[in-house]
Amino acid sequence: MSKPEPLEQWVVEYQAAGQAWVAAKLAADQLDEGQNNLLAALMNNLERASSEKLSEEKLKRLARGTEDFVTYTRRMCEARAEMLSKRVRYDALD
Numbered sequence: 001m002s003k004p005e006p007l008e009q010w011v012v013e014y015q016a017a018g019q020a021w022v023a024a025k026l027a028a029d030q031l032d033e034g035q036n037n038l039l040a041a042l043m044n045n046l047e048r049a050s051s052e053k054l055s056e057e058k059l060k061r062l063a064r065g066t067e068d069f070v071t072y073t074r075r076m077c078e079a080r081a082e083m084l085s086k087r088v089r090y091d092a093l094d
Helices: 006-033 035-049 056-064 067-093
Strands: none
Touching (some): 006 035, 035 056
């Protein structure tokens, strides 16, 4: 089997880097799009668990302070960083 030509090798690397960037972007976008859904679910849980009527703003503040939301925020930031890293690799090949 012969060694690939430099241009062929570049095309393979460029395509692989592009696909990696797309996959990382998908993961970051899914987390970003799910933020309001998670926040609403957390707010609903807090409202059901409370014996008093809580304002929308207070529910939002309490929900954003939960461990679930903090973990979600960290995962979203990590996914964005991964996506940007893949984008830099893709752009470097351009």
